[in-house]
Amino acid sequence: MGLHPKYMPRLEGGTANPTVATLVAASMAYKVPLRELFPGLDAEGSGK
Template sequence: MMGLHPKYMPRLEGGTANPTVATLVAASVAYKVPLRDLFSEDDKGT
């Protein structure tokens, strides 16, 4: 997928991982979504 270990993905999706900016960019490219879509509305402004 993105060069990430398969066991890391549930942590990333569940919000318990601490991804780098590069990991977040890679995820947005892999899922074909804007980077901002990886964050919930609650995260804006904090």
């Protein structure tokens, strides 16, 4: 993905502030739809 190895735990733990490009790259690397990186959010993004 081209990210520093020390960044990955922060990204996976939710403490990083990734760009949209980083999120897209992660979804492609993990071969999952981008929406799967945000469990708990509904289609409108409210999380309810």
